[in-house]
Amino acid sequence: MDRYPSEEVRKCEEFIDCKMKPSLVRATVERSDLRKNIENLQKNSITNLRTMVNIGSEVYMQAEVSDTQRIFVDIGYGFHVEFTWDEALNYIPLREEQIEECTCRIVRIKADIKRIHEGIRQLLQIPQEPYVEERVF
Structure with a gap:
């Protein structure tokens, strides 16, 4: 029974590292300006x-772009369309x-990661740390 929590923790951490964090990175990258x-x-x-x-x-x-008058825009699913600046x-x-x-997907992924971390904390019976408000400068 002692191994059960550590095995579950390992699986949760692996899921976060291998699935959720890369999804978060991809979703964040898609938010280019x-x-x-x-x-x-x-x-x-x-x-x-x-x-x-x-x-x-x-x-x-x-890479060197010799003519910026036409650009390729990622429209999703790996497709790119050539546009003029105005287009x-x-x-x-x-x-x-x-x-x-x-943005909504990023928020959901972050919330899921937080929930999994909370589950790990509960599995390991680690007391919850008191909430400390972070100061933003």
Whole structure:
């Protein structure tokens, strides 16, 4: 019976580390600020740039964009659409609905992680720490 809580704790922690945290990272990354980036390109009349591109598994590579007048926008499910700046700006209101959904998903994932941590605390019979309000500066 002694092994049961530690095995359950290990499974919960593994679930958090392998499933929930990567989901949280993906959902957070999806919340990019497309409008701000496009407006910066327009405001500064940037026609070419050097940037870092995620080529998968959080591995980045330096890339040079020779013409920024047309951009590829991630529309979800791994699909990208080529837009002009104005077309992309018109698409953004639709994208903001998706971003709001991502925000809700992030909140749910964080709440689930907190609940699992609370369950682990209860399994291990660790007393709950008193709530201390954090100061924001």
